[in-house]
Amino acid sequence: MLQRLLILLLLLGPLAVFAQTRTVTGSIHSAKDKEPLPGASIVIKGTTKGAVSGPDGNFKLEVTDPAATTLVIRFIGMQPQEVPISTTPVNIVLQSAGKDIDEIVIVAYGTAKKNSYTGSVAQIKGDELVNRQVSNVSKALQGLAAGVQSASSSGQPGSEATIRIRGVGSINASADPLYVVDGVPYGGTISSINPYDIESVSVLKDAASSALYGSRGANGVIIITTKKGKKQGNNIDVRVSQGFSKRAVKDYETVNIDQYFQMYWQALRNADQSGDPTIAAQQASGNLVNELGINPYGNAYPEPVGVDGKLKAGARALWNDNWDKAMQRTGHRTEADLSISGATEKTRYFISGGYLDDQGIYLGSGFKRYNVRSNVDIDAKKWLKIGLNLSGTHSDQDAPPSEDSRSDNYVNYGRLMPDFYPIYQRDPNTGAYVLDAKGNKIFDYGDYRASAGNPNTNLVQTSGIDKHNVLQDDISARVYGEATIWRGLKFKSSYNADYAARQTHDYTNPTLGFDAEVGGTVDRANYRTFSWTFNNILTYEQIFNEKHHLNLLAGQEAYKYTTTFIDGQRSGFSLPGLDELSAASLIKDLQGYTDTYSLSSYLGRAEYDYDGKYFLSGSLRTDGSSRFAPDRRWGTFWSVGGSWKATQEAFLKDVSWLNLLTLRASYGGQGNDNLGTSAYYNYLPLFDVNSNLGAGGTFRRKIYNPQLKWETNLNLNVGVDFGLFANRLGGSVEFFERKSKDLLFSLPKAPSTGYSALDANIGALKNTGVEVTLRGVPVKTKDFSWVVDLNMTHYTNKVTELPQKEIISGTKKLMVGKSIYDFYIRQWAGVDKETGAPLWYTSNASGVKGTTSNYSLASQYYSGSALPDVYGGFTNTFNYKGFSFSFLVVYSIGGKVLDQDYTLLMSSGNAGGRAWSAEMLNAWTPENKNTDVPKLTTINNSWTSTSTRFLYDASYARLKSINLSYNLPKSLLDKAHLNNVLVYLQGENVFTLYNHKGMDPEQTVGGTTYFRYPAVQSISAGINLSF
């Protein structure tokens, strides 16, 4: 375009001395790391005219004044540099001002310099992510950034971690952060992103940084930026690793067979209804084997436990089969990545392919991922840049039931099956394996087992036949064009689409196990989601009088999300070996629906700084959401921020030990409209569609609320960043207060009205906390360095306003002044010393506290919080010549977890045939009255019901990752025409310190368990090659 302009000038102005218009091009890099410096200002000396370098550090500047001779290049934190104007491209290398180590961070709709930014951002480099053997990037964020709470509650390969940024600002609405990939909210699956492709992850924590994502930034924003080509020429990187995995922590300890039989005898005897102790003992001895369904002591001992409750002399279990062990294996992990990246004068590209095979530690589980990515940026014209990021991922996950109370939960199955039920058929008299005609062992399906022992099943075998498969295809595209309209005025338009197709295939075979009687079942579900974001942004950046730097942004954005679900189920396979819908005879279910969600937004931001010392920012965004009624759907969100870079002041410039001191503060509001994944239309009075025996049906399931509106989060952030002693010690301390009002809440109603809850905006909530991030370099010599990174977060959560005195929902009670993380449950009062009955506290109307052995009469009390006092991470990195050794410890101190997984192993005896935890050995007997475990009995005494008895300290520290690597010396590599060779050894979840044995300490943020796949420990070795 400018060329055309020149031609025009040429034609119209023959007198114009066009030789005087000079075009200066060049690139600006930092001297320290040779990285390009985007956003550097290039000004013609003595004027206000100039340009700003692009993301690649390149710039172009038209100089019309024939008298101009010099350009001044400035970049915050760097020493300004003057270069003569020349028409040959200049390569400018800026030296650090010696005062700080500045970092470019990715923020909403652009980039910023960390040390002067008004908002709160934590950035994690790609290098830190590839040190981790995780299949899902969300799991790699743990412990690396202050304020980010990550709970990897499932060890299922490919599963996602729950992320909470600065606490939970919402009670019922979603508390998940917004994921942004390459600048645009991401609608795909997080597990489809290959961590290897990631350049950086930014976590936006306060209003100034995230308010521009207004409608959806209330829970913080995680910006994932993928790699781009940077260096001239072609770079080929190859990375291959192999590893093994097993359970990170041991499971709960259980009793052995002899103990079990004697304990179950007690349970039977104690449940006696005859009132005669002799008869009770006789019946217990007589019924024991019948109740449990098997006699592992052989026919020589038809009643293995005598009327004295003791095992008969000489009785020895003929087998002892560990189902938990049988359900597990050593997982195998293979990962390989290849990338080609580079840049020419006008293009930058990054192309990669990846392969991951992460086999799970439970039978029938695993995750395979194949992905490709191509990121290309082209300077199409002098005034026009276009770019396309395209990625495609196919994953194949085997995810058998876990996090489910189903009896075929693969984690529970082995845990809960006692050792006396044989895995393979045994001769009841000798314990020898029964063999088939070919001499093979025969799996035992145990039709004789007691019902808690899952009769007629054997998952050890059927896990290899049944399927719980998830196929996922993700395609994600980011295409943009950016035109320079006039000097610093740019227009960028981008269209971004995320497509995800997930197909589940659950199949149980027709001959063996859970569904053999119905001839097997197959369930095929298909979820298609497509979302697009179209945005148009105008930006203007200019420097006035060398000291006033102004950056403006205005734009419009539209977002639409559509999800379609189809599910079909059949049963009754005609023949074994077939597992698709058509092969089964009976249609059990067929359903499907489509949901649509749309958002329309207008946004603006202004940033100003004076002389690199004073920074101000403000943003405004308005969003309309389809989740609310037309008259209530628009919400306006805003932020203001300021920072002062004190070390730029004359009076601090000469303080040699102080390299950086920045003070900053921000305040603003963001919105939340996310009532949940299936709650798109709660303002409408709707009747659900169903059917009855072929006739169409509708009914009202939920009550509607036309008054619903945006939930607002008001965030205050005050922080200080510092660097001391030549930046050997640096860090930041931040204080935040996050207030949520108009909380989207599922307000419990009297269920007799027909509806148990009403979605409404009620009350207010406050999270207050402190985050500390420190980085120290205790040792730094020519060959050796030791770097310590530490972050810690402490926050409290408080309800500040409610429409009524209290709201009780489940194990929580909301009251002003209390936290939503406080447990409100029945309190355990121990075991009645005389009767062995369980006791709970109960308060009468006047508040006098007594005890009761009737659970339903027990009162609920506030019983501590799930919230940790402090959590964070701690990384040590040692470098010696080519060697590097680092380890990351994540920790969480304080807080409680309610372990309801454990209660399944703690039955008083009413679940005969289910394994018992070792703690049950301590059950009350007349001889053992001082105990915390009540008397054994086959009659349910509700003692495992939710109470403080099963509330445990959730503190833990985990050696999350450990990494040892060696860079081969250059001298060797040159001969092989290699740039770089790195060999490494990695460990994940290597060691865990925690108190409550058996439970994996990483559960949910809310402190509850749900039969989850435990965390996995893995060790891998790998090699990186660069050509």
Next chain:
Amino acid sequence: MKKYRLILLTIFATAILVACKKDFLDTKPTNAVPEDQVFSTADNVETVINGTWSYMFEEFFTYAVPGYKSIHLTSDAMGNDVAITSKYGLRDAYTFTEMVDPTKNRVGAFWTILYKVIDNCNNIIAKVDNATGDANKKAYLKGQAYALRANCYLTLASFYQFGVSVNPGAKAVPIYTEPSGPATQGKPRATITQVYQQVIDDLLKAEPLLQNYQRNATQKWRIDLNVVEGLLARAYLYSGQYSLAPAKAVAARNGYPLMSGDDYNKGFNDISNAEWIWGHAQTPNQSNASYNFNFLDVSSPVSYYYSFMADPYFKSHFDNSDVRTRLFDWDTLPSQEGFLRYKKFRFRDPGAMVGDLVLMRSAEMYLVEAEAYARSSNTGKAITALNTLRVARNAAPYAGGGNLVDTIMLERRKELWGEGFSLSDIIRTGGTVVRKAFLSYQNTDSLISVPRADGTFKVVKARGHRTLKFPDKSAFQPNSPYYLFAIPVTEQQNNPNLNN
């Protein structure tokens, strides 16, 4: 330059226009419809009857609570004649530890089902008159909504307070007759007399509305006049209005002759049974309610839980000639030896795991008639009604001797075993649960000989009731609070008016 700016402006403007398109933010679900559409025509209102019914029977709460029919199973689990095994499902109801506990899932589920159905009925009753369409059809729909609501309140009256004779002013459950909205507050508990009156008022309103309604014979779930009369017969009987019950019982069974002895042995799973007045059919793709058979069915290999074993003493109440005795059979499965199966309920199609569910049949109406006559001292008519049923079952006719009312109550237990009347009969009559250990006369195990699959016989201990007392170790007694269903904790916590 101008042209280029123009292009950009055009793109920009188009973009904004796209985003501003008026309906861009108006999204609609595909599996739900707005209320105004539902109540616009009579045909659409009919979908609410269908949908509410389907919700009532097909909604799973847990696998132990597969819809409304689960209330009936719970009622029998808490009575005399079913020796519930310790398997998943009803074991804690059986021991009287579950329904008394307001925190239990089952307690919350029953309450939720009944009141959600009531509110949907209230919506129909309030809004059907304004719908367009055939006036007759609107009348039928309104009548069905009244009757369905009455059935819910009758169920509530049966399990949440003792019979009217104990204390007619005792507080039972709240009554709602208007549709709930976002601002609706919880109502106080009405007295047991008021709840029964609500039931009878609703049914008397339904009667004329359904006068000319003819349902398709295959759709026995639809409420017609016979069903309304049957519900009225129950309501009059349960609330002690004995003189009004017999006529309604007779009207209810009109057209539904007693089934044959062979049909009695066919598994109680088929809506086409001549005697069924009201029932819910099941198909392979609508089979959640059939899940109840996993507890009821103790003989089909496909069944999961085999919970409903008979108390061995139950067998002794039958004559040998009685067709109903054919259903007794000592269990032969290795893990079940010693249990006495009563194979009354069996999946109709085991492969699909479906079986239809019975809600009302003529036999019950004969027994309602007999009981109402007996309690109002009309012995002759009572005996006639009782013996009509006995003869049909090939049992010896009642020829005097013993207490007639007790005889009829025992006949109810024999005829209606597993159909949900055990506990409600005990509550409304001020009776008591009776359970004895099945021991020999020497107080030792009763030994029985059961056949093995290979033809041999094995001597095992017979197993009867495993819970013979209340959880607090006290003996079973009349009008015990252990019999009543608790009002769920969520109601207690969120309805400040409950006890006003």
